[in-house]
Amino acid sequence: MTVILRHKLKYALAARESTMILNDKEGYVKIDHKIRRDGKFPVGVMDVISIDKTGENYRVLFDVKGRFILRKIDAEESKFKMLKIKRKEVGPNKIPYIVTNDGRTIRYPDPNISVNDTIKYDVLNKKILDHIKFENDNVAYCLKGNNVGRVGIIQHTVVHDGGFDLVHIKDNKGKVFTTRLQNIMIIGRKKPMITLPKDSGIYMSAIEKITEKEKETKKKQ
Numbered sequence: 001m002t003v004i005l006r007h008k009l010k011y012a013l014a015a016r017e018s019t020m021i022l023n024d025k026e027g028y029v030k031i032d033h034k035i036r037r038d039g040k041f042p043v044g045v046m047d048v049i050s051i052d053k054t055g056e057n058y059r060v061l062f063d064v065k066g067r068f069i070l071r072k073i074d075a076e077e078s079k080f081k082m083l084k085i086k087r088k089e090v091g092p093n094k095i096p097y098i099v100t101n102d103g104r105t106i107r108y109p110d111p112n113i114s115v116n117d118t119i120k121y122d123v124l125n126k127k128i129l130d131h132i133k134f135e136n137d138n139v140a141y142c143l144k145g146n147n148v149g150r151v152g153i154i155q156h157t158v159v160h161d162g163g164f165d166l167v168h169i170k171d172n173k174g175k176v177f178t179t180r181l182q183n184i185m186i187i188g189r190k191k192p193m194i195t196l197p198k199d200s201g202i203y204m205s206a207i208e209k210i211t212e213k214e215k216e217t218k219k220k221q
Helices: 002-008 015-023 206-220
Strands: 029-031 048-051 056-062 068-073 080-090 096-100 105-107 118-122 127-132 138-142 151-158 166-170 176-180 184-189
Touching (some): 002 015, 118 184
Antiparallel strands (some): 080 096, 096 105, 138 151, 138 184, 151 166
């Protein structure tokens, strides 16, 4: 968190100042609406950082270049986060539970929830608001791999026995790319449920960027 306060949010000029902000008795900095004072507390993708003093909320994401960014969101969106289901099992006393990508264990989930599905989780009230199946035509977000940060619609999945299952995804520009199933998370039906980075999850080469700028210049003229 000290790095985020210094280099991303520019609230501190030195590590000592970041530590003072975190250790304040009022608890200025919250992660997933829980006060955190540890400067080394790990922050992961989809986590929500809230600073009550300024009324700012940010979601941790990756852009298409694989860079760690903070996307500013409103207060309503800061109340939830998207979580991918990593495991679904039955524990002692036959209690069913699921484990999410951020390490949460949720007991007695909806029986229709399966591994690789995504849940919309209320971090304030600690309950599941919605459940999105891993299906074609849903919106996927790449969390890792060569296509990290890219967003698109799932076209189809190719299952390889004894190997990696591959998912074919098409972005808003019509480009189709392929990645491993474990690299992606569903973030919506037809359209994303979260605010995307400024690049909207669309990868463009240097030549494509120049072409887009030329088109925008012509439109303004």
